[in-house]
Amino acid sequence: MLKKGQKWYRIENVAERYDDKRFTEGGRILNMKEQETLLSLVDPKGKKILDIATGTGRFAESLSKNGGNIIGLDASREMLKQSKVDCVQADALKLPFKEKSFDVSVSMRFLHLLEPEEIRIFIEEVGSVTKKKFVFESLHPLSLRMLYQWALPQGSRLYSNSFLKDKFKNNPVVKKVRSHQKFVIPYGIYQNMPEDLCEEIMDLDEKISDKHEWLASTVYWEIYF
Ligand SMILES: C[S@@+](CC[C@H](N)C(=O)[O-])C[C@H]1O[C@@H](n2cnc3c(N)ncnc32)[C@H](O)[C@@H]1O
Numbered sequence: 001m002l003k004k005g006q007k008w009y010r011i012e013n014v015a016e017r018y019d020d021k022r023f024t025e026g027g028r029i030l031n032m033k034e035q036e037t038l039l040s041l042v043d044p045k046g047k048k049i050l051d052i053a054t055g056t057g058r059f060a061e062s063l064s065k066n067g068g069n070i071i072g073l074d075a076s077r078e079m080l081k082q083s084k085v086d087c088v089q090a091d092a093l094k095l096p097f098k099e100k101s102f103d104v105s106v107s108m109r110f111l112h113l114l115e116p117e118e119i120r121i122f123i124e125e126v127g128s129v130t131k132k133k134f135v136f137e138s139l140h141p142l143s144l145r146m147l148y149q150w151a152l153p154q155g156s157r158l159y160s161n162s163f164l165k166d167k168f169k170n171n172p173v174v175k176k177v178r179s180h181q182k183f184v185i186p187y188g189i190y191q192n193m194p195e196d197l198c199e200e201i202m203d204l205d206e207k208i209s210d211k212h213e214w215l216a217s218t219v220y221w222e223i224y225f
Helices: 004-008 012-023 025-041 058-065 116-129 161-168 187-191 195-211
Strands: 048-052 069-074 087-089 102-107 130-139 176-182 218-224
Touching (some): 012 025, 012 058, 025 058, 025 187, 025 218, 102 116, 116 161, 161 176, 161 218, 176 195, 187 195
Parallel strands (some): 048 069, 048 102, 102 130
Antiparallel strands (some): 130 218
């Protein structure tokens, strides 16, 4: 049986409207900041990169524009139909690639759709197809995301940093882990703001989260294999 996070993104209407939210008003500013953040963690130039749970391909496209050779992977055919980058329809927990096929893998806004027992399997799976580095994000439970995440129709799980570090510890594929936190105001709120207000609040948000990372809702992870 499909889980909520897979069912939701197979709805044609959800896939068709996904980018509207990300490319208009506050969503546009947020998308720019997310893209900047990813590009500060991954230099795509000349690299073969797998974008896992690529969705409509917004990160895949920007990695490609910045010189990467990108494959997007997603379970939803409906989401992939919107993407402009080469894609494969598959399950993130069973990656259909040969050992070490990619220099780098990325996965944005996906970990919160996994069950706790799937995280270790996911990391091992990514480690088997990736040579160097995996960049992904998680959502922190002690953050403002708590206010609304329970109401989301696609389901959403918040994992603490200590819970995730425990999953990486003693994992034979993981050599080194780094993390950074960003966005005191969580995504969902920014996406629904007018653009001007979003810009002002985002500036303030960056000042606060630079000094008090622990308050931020999104954790960016770099895993080295
Ligand atoms: C919130 S969207 C993120 C899309 C894109 N990374 C972005 O940030 O715009 C989550 C994506 O995960 C995909 N997904 C959910 N479960 C999956 C699985 N087991 N394997 C592959 N993709 C999955 C959904 O189809 C959806 O496109």
